[in-house]
Amino acid sequence: MPDVIVIGGGVQGCALAYYLRAEGRAVTVLERRGVGDAGSGRNTGGVRQQGRVRPEIPLAMEALELWPHLDAELAAPTEYTRRGNLLIGGSDEQLARIENRLARQEGFDLDSRIVERRELEQLLPIVGPTAKAALYCPHDGHANPLLSTLAFAGAARRRGAEILEGTPATGLERIAYGWRVPTPRGTLEAEVVVNMAGSGAVEVCNWAGFSLPILNARVQTMVTEPLPPLFDQFVQDWDHKTFTRQTVSGNLLYGDLTEDYVRSGNEVFGADAVRASRKAIAAFPIFADLTVIRAWGGVLDVSIDQMPIIGETPGLPGLFVAAGSSGHGFGLAPAVARRMARWIASGQRPDVLEPFGMERFSATGTVDNIDDGTAT
């Protein structure tokens, strides 16, 4: 039997397995479908420090220290590139929001600044007419989410972790020394269970009688034909609520920053493609002439204060959660997983994870992180 059962074979679950093996823990990951099948294989790959709520910044900075070394360490490509992040605004409202994001980074040693239109045009030749300024962090970047998840899974397996695909956890029961997890392939027991089930995390905690304040939301991503290199950064335009980046293969990914909390599945809808394309064209006119070759839906697990939920479940020792990443979980994953592995091995919660504990939702906790109603 393993020391630790991880429910969910997304980037967080696979990275945790990798780091837990370094701590000498026997670990089994249960994945109901395939590794990276959910958000971790469907996200846009942004790896950024800027624009985050203050408690996330130290974690994001820590993750940025790990990302450049992952290809070599995991012996597999992640397509990580560190060429900048741009958060663009044109209206008074969004320019004020950019100023606010800059102010909230004060005190951190973060290379993030506001660039005006002229510099923005040089950085991002595809920029459209409405953009006036952007928050720019040259040291942020992006990676291929599916390849990164598979890289962690492969390296975890080589270190001796067991990752069982096509194996859902179907329940969770407290036993004398830990937890019992039934699956269609048999029942497992371990002292520690980590719920990293993404959009399935609420169901997993419900089995233990614990309610996670998370909602699932859908975002659809479109992929264009490959083009010669046009720009380097991960880009969001806040007026038009759209995002884009160019992959290593030259394709442009784009999508709508407005989450759909009603239809939360992986389907592709024509109406969503039209709405997202209109927004993308308004922000970056080049999209009007590009061919879309592929699209996919993806589900974000969004917590009620739009910050990740990371911690040991109050009153249920040995049941850990890392979910509700609210659209931020891919970039943070290496740091979150490494810190959680250390926590599980040492029994000591690291300070950097303290703000993400579930006690913030209790009657005496404070929920004050929502500043502008967006999870991005």
Ligand SMILES: Cc1cc2nc3c(=O)[nH]c(=O)nc-3n(C[C@H](O)[C@H](O)[C@H](O)COP(=O)(O)OP(=O)(O)OC[C@H]3O[C@@H](n4cnc5c(N)ncnc54)[C@H](O)[C@@H]3O)c2cc1C
């Ligand atoms: C369109 C989109 C764009 C995004 N863009 C970014 C971005 O640019 N940057 C960023 O940092 N983040 C981004 N995100 C968020 C990011 O994808 C997630 O935060 C991250 O992938 C979470 O990883 P995870 O391992 O926690 O969860 P997931 O990838 O959701 O993995 C959870 C896994 O658990 C499995 N599972 C569920 N229930 C069970 C069960 N009962 N038994 C066994 N397995 C189970 C699922 O099959 C799934 O594979 C985006 C998300 C989407 C959808």
